[in-house]
Amino acid sequence: xxxxxxxxxxxxxxLTPPGHPERPDRLRAIEKVLSEDRFDRLDRHEPVAADRExxxxxxxxxxxxxxxxxxxxxxxxxVDADTSVSPKSGEASLLAVGAAVSAVDDVFEKRADNxxxxxxxxxxxxxxxxxxxxxxFNNAAIAARHAQKKHGxxxxxxxxxxxxxxxxxxxIFWDDPSVLYCSTHQMPLYPGTGKRDETGAGNIVNAxxxxxxxxxxxxxxxxxxxxxxxxxxxPDLIIISAGFDAHHRDPLAEINLEEADFDxxxxxxxxxxxxxxSDRVVSLLEGGYDLRGLxxxxxxxxxxxxxx
Numbered sequence: 001x002x003x004x005x006x007x008x009x010x011x012x013x014x015l016t017p018p019g020h021p022e023r024p025d026r027l028r029a030i031e032k033v034l035s036e037d038r039f040d041r042l043d044r045h046e047p048v049a050a051d052r053e054x055x056x057x058x059x060x061x062x063x064x065x066x067x068x069x070x071x072x073x074x075x076x077x078x079v080d081a082d083t084s085v086s087p088k089s090g091e092a093s094l095l096a097v098g099a100a101v102s103a104v105d106d107v108f109e110k111r112a113d114n115x116x117x118x119x120x121x122x123x124x125x126x127x128x129x130x131x132x133x134x135x136x137f138n139n140a141a142i143a144a145r146h147a148q149k150k151h152g153x154x155x156x157x158x159x160x161x162x163x164x165x166x167x168x169x170x171x172i173f174w175d176d177p178s179v180l181y182c183s184t185h186q187m188p189l190y191p192g193t194g195k196r197d198e199t200g201a202g203n204i205v206n207a208x209x210x211x212x213x214x215x216x217x218x219x220x221x222x223x224x225x226x227x228x229x230x231x232x233x234x235p236d237l238i239i240i241s242a243g244f245d246a247h248h249r250d251p252l253a254e255i256n257l258e259e260a261d262f263d264x265x266x267x268x269x270x271x272x273x274x275x276x277x278s279d280r281v282v283s284l285l286e287g288g289y290d291l292r293g294l295x296x297x298x299x300x301x302x303x304x305x306x307x308x
Contacts (some may be wrong), residue, residue, distance in 0.1 A: 001279075001308035004043040004071055005034065011120050013088035017076055020084065021252060021289040022134040023082065030118050030285075034302060041111060041306055047099035049091065050142070054101050055147035058172050062203045063129045063302045065092070067136050079131050087207040092119055092243030093136045099285055100143040106236065107280040108151040112303045116242075117122050118298075122286045124166035124241045125191060129264040133191060133291035139284050141242050143173040144179050147237050153283030154178065156278065157235035159226060160185070161265060162243020162286040163253040165206070169241065174200040182226040184218060186211060186246070186253050201302035204249040205229045209246075211254035215261050218246070222265055230272050238273050240266075249274070259300040266304040281305070286307075 012024040034042065055064050069092040070079055078084050095121035103115035123140055125133025140158050147153040155299050157180040158173075160166040165185040167247045170193060173179040185194050187208035191210035196207045207225040209217060231237070248256040266283075283305065 001114070001306060002043055002112045002240070003041070003266070003302065003305045004045060004103070004106055004115040005048045005118065005302070006045055006103060007031070007095060007118040008046045008095050009089060009093065010092050010095055013086070014092035014121055015076055015083050015086035015088070015135065022122070025291060026283065026288065026294060027118060027120060029291040030298050033299040034107045039306070041301070042149065043080065047102050049093050049094035050097035051100055054097055054142055054146060055137055057149065058141040059128055067131055078240065081130055083134055083136070085136070089136070094273065095119065096121060096123070096139055097137055097142050100139040100282070103282040104143050104147045104151070104237070107282060108147065110303070111277045114283065116283045116305060118285050118300060121286070122251045123284065124160055124169050124243070124286050125164070126168040127171040135168060138172060139238070140239050141169050143239055143282060143284070153236040154231055155180065155235045156239060157182065157229070157230050157233055158241060159269060160237045160241035160243070160286070161246065162241055162248040163255050164190055164209050164287060166241055167191045167193040170200070170204055171188045171197065173203065177201045179203060180205065180217040180229060182229055183207065184209060184226065186222055186255050189253060209255055212256065214256040215258060216297045217262065218257055218261060221258050227268060230276070234276055237282065238269055238277060238279050240269065240281065240283040241286045242283045242301060243286035247288065247290065247293035248299050249290040249293035250288065259296045262297045263300040263304050266301050270304065271308060
């Protein structure tokens with residue numbers, strides 16, 4: 001099993017205000033755990049920046065222009081109440097998208113069985129025309145569209161286990177039955193979307209979890225809602241929006257998962273990928289704001305990707 005890792009020093013230069021949860025230290029914590037000997041087999045690469053055409057797969061030109069126009073020459077500027085940009089944010093965003101696109105190429109062109117992208121800013125809250133929730137461009141959505149356009153993928157499944165619902169991914173694929181979007185998330189919680197009856201063109205599968213839910217409830221929802229839907233959909237690629245803020249230590253939510261739950265969910269999706277889509281799994285970092293919970297959960301997730 002070949003697992004590729006994409007990251008880049010520039011991701012640390014996307015700066016947020018003091019005290020902001022989506023901060024460069026998140027990647028430093030991930031880098032530290034992935035430097036351990038048990039991850040020596042990781043195939044480590046730095047991404048190249050995405051082209052404008054890649055971003056246009058999921059966003060109109062007006063959105064691209066608006067985001068890039070907001071990038072300041074100095075200091076930190078708020079895009080909305082939660083989302084900020086600094087001088088290197090545009091470059092970091094293009095690298096994050098480039099990493100997601102390259103990861104898709106890698107699994108289709110057999111350079112890797114699976115890929116983990118440790119990038120920031122994250123993406124799953126970015127709607128077609130709105131940057132929000134720490135996100136500027138929707139990395140997972142662009143990756144899915146790229147798989148379809150370049151590699152002829154007929155069906156792509158996106159599995160989002162971030163504790164916050166990926167309203168942006170749901171928005172982009174709402175009426176597109178060629179992309180399955182499955183999400184487990186706390187409800188009620190930001191951004192307020194993700195009810196079970198939000199089903200799009202029958203391709204949206206939401207599995208909301210009540211505050212305080214733990215391993216058993218999460219695993220039942222994952223098996224009954226997410227995995228069953230993937231089997232029925234039979235995708236050519238599985239993309240994971242891998243947020244780790246459902247960990248019990250995380251300060252932004254109230255779901256009580258352990259590292260073992262992310263290991264288990266990863267293994268389950270890898271099993272489906274082996275059966276359905278030639279092992280092709282691309283995992284993109286989303287949330288996770290307690291550094292200890294984040295690093296240990298990423299360690300469990302990437303360790304499972306390596307072991308198969």
